[in-house]
Amino acid sequence: MSKRAARSADTQEKLRRAAIKVFASKGFHETKISDIVAVAQVSQPAFYLYYASKEAAFDSLVDEFRTALREATRLCLISPGLTPDDLYKDLCLSFSRYLTVLTQDRDLTQIGFFQTRSGDATKSEMTGWIIDNMERERRAGILRTDIPVQYQAGLVIGLLDQMTRMAGEEDQTEELAKICARIFCDALAIVKVF
Amino acid sequence: MSKRAARSADTQEKLRRAAIKVFASKGFHETKISDIVAVAQVSQPAFYLYYASKEAAFDSLVDEFRTALREATRLCLISPGLTPDDLYKDLCLSFSRYLTVLTQDRDLTQIGFFQTRSGDATKSEMTGWIIDNMERERRAGILRTDIPVQYQAGLVIGLLDQMTRMAGEEDQTEELAKICARIFCDALAIVKVF
Amino acid sequence: MSKRAARSADTQEKLRRAAIKVFASKGFHETKISDIVAVAQVSQPAFYLYYASKEAAFDSLVDEFRTALREATRLCLISPGLTPDDLYKDLCLSFSRYLTVLTQDRDLTQIGFFQTRSGDATKSEMTGWIIDNMERERRAGILRTDIPVQYQAGLVIGLLDQMTRMAGEEDQTEELAKICARIFCDALAIVKVF
Amino acid sequence: MSKRAARSADTQEKLRRAAIKVFASKGFHETKISDIVAVAQVSQPAFYLYYASKEAAFDSLVDEFRTALREATRLCLISPGLTPDDLYKDLCLSFSRYLTVLTQDRDLTQIGFFQTRSGDATKSEMTGWIIDNMERERRAGILRTDIPVQYQAGLVIGLLDQMTRMAGEEDQTEELAKICARIFCDALAIVKVF
């Protein structure tokens, strides 16, 4: 990579980090381009070298977040035929993956998951993905059938939402994942673990 | 009430309804005073006769919503010593009260519960209220003790959030309340109902 | 007219005059809204109370000019069967009308007739109107037939363009109209006047 | 010429052609350097290797055009003592030269002759040159004396302006030159040709 290219990549990354930081703390509308470039320590026009507009910048960050979440969901499908113990372990792992995505970059999560416009859409999409998984899991006899899947999916999302909010600075991912798994088992799974 | 006062109250109510409608659909920042007064069919300065500022108007609506929610919470404390069956009935009633508040005026709920800034604060306050209740319930031996109360409170809020989002136009309050109660029992209560 | 309405009309007229003045002297692109409102002695937003945009303001002035020109053209059709002398008088009158429109408000003329974008379109439209007239005049045996009408129309426009440029501050309309009429007779009419 | 110099000259010529094309179609203000270099397929800084500024580039093109026009005018002085027939031929030749300059590169003409700022100045200069010629021609008894020269000069320019606008894609120079000559004879010369 030439010196120029390196500098350019550096600028771009500084802008990306700055945008994440400022959008997260002030939200889309209260964020001014001047805030972002001040944090990134570049000039205003530099912003437009890497993003077509304020909105495009925001959207690209949301996409980034959603992609990670989509990937985490893809890995979450529970295999049929597990022993109760393995089911629980599997659930811990799944929730752990989710919580990792949700807590590793709080600012990005704020943007993609908690801010009204973008977050609502993200959750709505995510609900769809989870319902897909759950329908298979239900057919596999893992999930209880007296509660419609959509509400079960909602519970998972609500759970993740709240856990993410509550997770402090230090890494409690494993602990929280366990709590989630336990609640999931008790509230949604057929086989009781404990 | 004099004719003049009636007229004034009418204007005020038109503005309030218009504000709820527009704030709910466009959010705080994308709402223009001109939008609100257009819907209310009054002039721009009229807005300032009843609200000190755009922000004050928004805040007053949020307060209105929070008050209702606070009231619902106050009534939710579970009495100790109930039979499992009565506990379940009590829970149904409590969730029903919550869901009524949350679904009776979707626009107001959108403003006070779902929009990032205000909603986050509302949920955070509400978490505190619920924790208060739960600590007593825990001492009364109703709640499981292997999961910290704050997470249990979080579960309730996450549940309500999701149920509210999923509730359609028709009134499903009772049905949803039952689902909530069941999940609550399975996931958080000590005495299993079913 | 109420005091308020009067003030408003005054502001609007000040803006209109200012816009004419500044657009005329600096052209569309070099004109800044801030220039216009400075001349009009109103605030920037006031401009947007009366014009949707800079472009809309410019266009409305161009329209104003074109309407006047259209009207002048409508009155210019030469009646058939005139004596050479009356023809000449008629022509003088017609050119006089045109030159009046073109010289009464030099700034507006600059905007609608001389500035590239708008002026070219104006002239092009005007050519069409004149050709309409000339085709009838030609059928009435007034115009020579060995030169295509479009060129004859072009001559008239070129003539007016140049005469307008040359007309000084003092009112030379009559004199210039006579010169135009003479050239018209010699160059385009069949019946020679002198 | 070295290879490098050749390459440089090539770049310069590409820029010049691109500038002519873009300035002509969009005008000075709506032309962006980025448009020009995109058409020329060179980088932005390359532009500044050959032109000091956007304005300098535009001006150099205007100069180029004016020089050609000046040269055409220089050759247009009508010799005294011609027979009517030769006068007409001479006029045809003169107008032909003008129209050649005006139509051979429409884009350059657009820039130097039709765009407001530059074109007005060009025409104004040109009027001066033509007046010089006409004063001699008048003394030589060729031009009528009842119309001030400046108006006669204006007529010529107006004529050329309009004819240039009307000239289509195919080469009608000769035909148009004849029409101009005829009008010139009828309207301005003393000796009538037809």
Add this chain to the structure above:
DNA sequence: AATGAATGAGACTTCATTCAT
């Protein structure tokens, strides 16, 4: 009480131009 008119402040975006490689 009610409003048409007015404005201060500011945000986003664009673009000619220049460095540094």
Add this chain to the structure above:
DNA sequence: CATGAATGAAGTCTCATTCAT
């Protein structure tokens, strides 16, 4: 000679808010 990257300087337009009637 050539260029990717960067920026200073502006300009249009919007909007919450306030006068004056």
